[in-house]
Structures are given as C-alpha cells and as structure tokens.
Amino acid sequence: MSISVIVPNALTPYTRGVGTLVVNEPCATVGDALAAVATRLPALTDRVLTEQGDLRRHVNVFLGDESIRFLDGLETAVDEGATITIVPAVSGG
C-alpha cells in the first residue's frame, strides 16, 4: 500500500525537511495513516493531533480535495494511492 501525506512548510522541521511522506504500511483510515507517520515522526503528529488523538481545532486534513471534517473524520477510509494533505486552517488574528 502506498499513501502520500503532504506536509505544510511549517512542519517540515519535524520531517527532516521532507514535504511529502509516503506511508507503505497497511492503512484502512486517515487515522491509521497518521498513526503510521507518528511511529516515525512523533513530533510531527503532535502538531496535528492532540494528546487524546483528536485533530487540532485549527488544522485541516484533506483526503484528496475534501476535508475529512466533512467525511468521517479520522475514521475516513483511504484507498491505495490516496493523498492526504495537512493544512493550517485560515485562522488567527
């Protein structure tokens, strides 16, 4: 299985500069893919998920072109070749 996880520039310090990660482990959901990333890059996942495993409020994760908030959240199913994109939400002041 091969899933791409695209990381925003702000988080590349936690990926040794890599912008697109490839997950080869078996994954049924977006949450599984992020968990697979966490085993290699836990500091990255800390910035995306809270310590309870929830998606941070001002972080959006897309599967293809759709936010997983409008799908099944971290339980959203993924298929071979899927692209997951982590994006900071439009927020702040």
Added chain:
Amino acid sequence: MTSPTRNSGPAAGDVLVLVGTMKGAFIFSSDKSRRKWKVDGPHFPGEAVYSIAYDSRGGRTRTLVGAHSNHWGSTIRLSDDFGRSWTGPERQAVRFPEGSGLSLAQVWQITPGRADEPDVVWCGVEPAALFESRDAGESWAPVKGLLEHEHRPKWMPGGGGLCLHTIVSDPKDRQRMAIAISTAGFYRTDDGGKSWRARNNGVRAVFLPNKYPEFGQCVHKVVNHPSRPERLFLQNHWGLYRSDDWGESWQDIANGVPSDFGFAMQMHPHDPDTVYIVPIQSDEFRVVPDGKLRVYRTRDAGKSWQPLASGLPQQQAFENVLRDGLTADSHDPAGIYFGTRGGKLFGSADEGESWQELADALPPICCVKAAVVS
C-alpha cells in the same frame, strides 16, 4: 531608551525583563541603573506567549517560555543562553494522560520551585491543571490530586478559558502550596499535592446566585512574600483581599482604590507589606479608570493604597494590564515593570515613583517577568 540588538548576553547584576506577547517573546536587558535598555526579539514570532520565567537556581541561566501556536498547539521552550538558542522537546512535553479526555490548550504559568529544590518547576495550564517538572523543565507530569479533584466537573471556564494561572508556595514547608483557577477559586494543599481543599471563605463571586460559595470564584491573581508566606493578597474578579492564615479566611482590603476590579498583582521583592496592582474600570469596560494609567501601591498590607502615575499617560489611556503583566526585579530599590494590552511596556527603577516607557508598540502583552542575573 531602547535599541534593538542581537543578544550578546547580560552580565551579573543586569536586569532581564521578559515579555510575552500575542505574537512572540521579547527580552529586554539593562544594567543595574535600569536607564538604558536593549531589546531582543521577537522569539517565536507569531506564537502567543502567555507564560515566561527565568530560573537561576542551581547555577542555571534558564529562560522558560510557554509558546502557543494557534495551529500546532503549545510547547514549553528552554534557553540557557538568554534566548540566543532555544531547545525544547520536539514532542509536546506537557501532556494530559491518555483517557483523561483533556488536551493541553495553553500554558498559563511557569513557576520555578523552592530554592532548596532547584530542579523542581511548576506549570499551570488550560484546561485547569498543575504539572510538575523534576528536571528543570525538560519533562512534566500532572499533579494527580488536582487533576482528579472532585470539584473538577463543576469548574467553569472564565473569559480566558478554564486556566490555572497562579502558583504560590511556602518556602519553609515543602508540603504546602496553593493555586488559583479561573473560575474555580483558590485551592491549597498541605500534603505535597495529594489533596487540595478550596479556601475561598470571604471571597465574593458576584456572578453567581450564591455570592460566597465554597468554590467557583474567579480569582485573577494571588501573591505572597517568602518571608511571610501565610499572608496572601488576592485580586479577584471584583474584590481585593488579604489573608493572614494561608487562605483560611479573607478580608476586604479595597481601601481607597478607584475600582476593586483588576487582574495584575505583584508583591514587593523585599517588603511583605508592599503590593502593587493596576485597578481596572469594570468587567464590562476593561480599561484603567478615567483614562488614566495608574499603578496603585500599598505599603501597609492593604490598609491604604496610593496611585503611582509619574511618567504614565494620564489622558485617553484606555489600557488594560493582564494578570501576569506586572512584575518586579529583586534590586534595592526594586524595579517595577508592566505591559499593556496596547503593547506598551513601562518600567520604574525607583519602586514605582516614576516610570519610563521601554516600548510603545509591541504586540498585545500577555505577561512580563523580571529577574536579576546572578
């Protein structure tokens, strides 16, 4: 007055004024005269810094910063070279236990522990909890006695969230310390954190049907002096109080202040009868009264308060000073410093008798802490 510089490192006796803002941290430094200041920063640009501390125990020169990214969460960062470099766990070191249902929102307070426990550091966070570090801030663990407190389900968040923002300790008794939470009130432990009891007797909660509940008060800040730790001063959400018995009872000391609403409160470093506050008009109009920026000082433990305004704007000054926005250094005479929501930073080298503007256009200031380099 101030000049931007790369931090070349202060010398012994120099004063540091550490400023946390909504958009990063700044480090001001001066020699003991406190007339000319250098400024270094911003550190962590774009991140809100609600808590900052300097720890000189054990031979350290450690600055600790609670930095909060609106997107990526909160971390505590450390510098042992006055901000030239920052370490900090890549992982989020302040973490609620799995299954607690709680996630760190903000680090509201970082407080070095007692002098005889040089590796102990405390932090207070939102949602309200106390964490302890036994390695000078590298790793943290929650204080379970408070985390699992029976009152927790009834604690209500204030305007800033459900935050543990104040930590006071007893330098003579390792078993005793206290915290304050908005809005839960003042809690004290006498057994090293295993159990905590609300001690709000006499503290008013104007926003509740029962004005004097066991807990639920919106305490904004509590201070004490290490030479007389049982005497506490409390700035409440409406109300100014003193306790002479470690919080068993509280007496109103709002004698001669223009408003007993406010956030910031600072103990004098050498005199247990001297305290500084910044009265605020009201909870609905959170600016200083009458458009005049005034610090108030008592030198008789709250029997009377006097305004300190020399050098501060006295017209059209619609400023607010947040709960950790007022601080003191340990020189004699003491330096007093405060920062406003409008981004102004003021300092006094003569205990508040006269003030100098150190900065006039910082981002909104969340916290100010001062230290003398040893």
